[in-house]
Amino acid sequence: MNNFYQIEPEVAGGVGDKTIGNFQVHPPIIEYLNYEFDDWVGDDILETFPVYIVSDKLANILKISNLSGFELAFCEVSKAEIFHDLHPEGLELPPFFWLKIHGKAQKDDFGISEDFCLVVSQKALEILQTCNLHYADIEEITI
């Protein structure tokens, strides 16, 4: 039996000014994503509702995996003013990709549940755990 997990990844910032989308609907529909970092504590998968992004390291692993329910797309990354306040000495960010989830929760490897949470399969979780996943809250889904 395949186990599924609900994941609440690190939230490193929010949608920046260059984001194009409709926030009058729920969940908001994003057409162009500008992820603006407030800080980064190092995880390779990040969230800001309703989007997820992954570092290039994780993106490359996902690309060669046979996991279902996602696609990778371009994401513009920027740093908010508070990011520079928190890291006056500078902190380099790796490239990030937009992880677009279109799978069905508890069916595909990546899916979004009815309450808008990320749900991944055991196989997907194991792949995510090969990278940094220290600040994500992970909970097994029990039926």
Place this chain on the structure above:
Amino acid sequence: MEVLEKPKKIISVENPKHLPQKSTKNYGFYWLLVGLIFLMLGGVFLAIFSENTTENRYHFLENKILQNQELSESEKIEFCDLFFKIKGISLANCEKLGINELKTYITYKATVGQTTRKDYKATFFEKYPDLKGKVVVHHAIEQRVLHKYPTLFTESEIHSLKNLRGIYATNHNLHLSILRKEWNRFYIKNLSPTREDFLEFATYIDIKYGQQFLPKTPKNE
């Protein structure tokens, strides 16, 4: 003289159909069902009753605090327990809190003010010059609201002193990461957040994490 008795009804033993028959229907299931229904009704009644009791008890203690009546140590602990049950916020060192502090937790509401200055850090450090170098300044209601929900707040309100919080420079990343997760949950849950929703959630954050802010929130003003 022999009196003849009236013959009794003759029951044939050969034909047991004439004997009074014991019902073969099993009523156990129906009794079980009735029992279950009663149990459920009892549970619902108990839940409503205990909720009312919790609410009533909370309001009783709340009124006592608002009327400046001193609470015993056990009442303070009980109040904080009820505060957690109702508002989801755990108050630290409850038995040591004074009546004014408890009153502040009840009455506190996060607000925004007005400013003509966009340089919010200058606004904050002008008011709290001693905190320069000790804290990073962040917005209680984030700046991105201006882009996401442009009709709810003005730039002047978002950059006003009342909307600014100082976060300890040490361990800041952990604190801020927790706050961002909290706000993310707010966005997930709120279909179409109003100005009041934002202020209410900022109040919740201020009470829950206010001990990690400099100056601490809520503060007695």
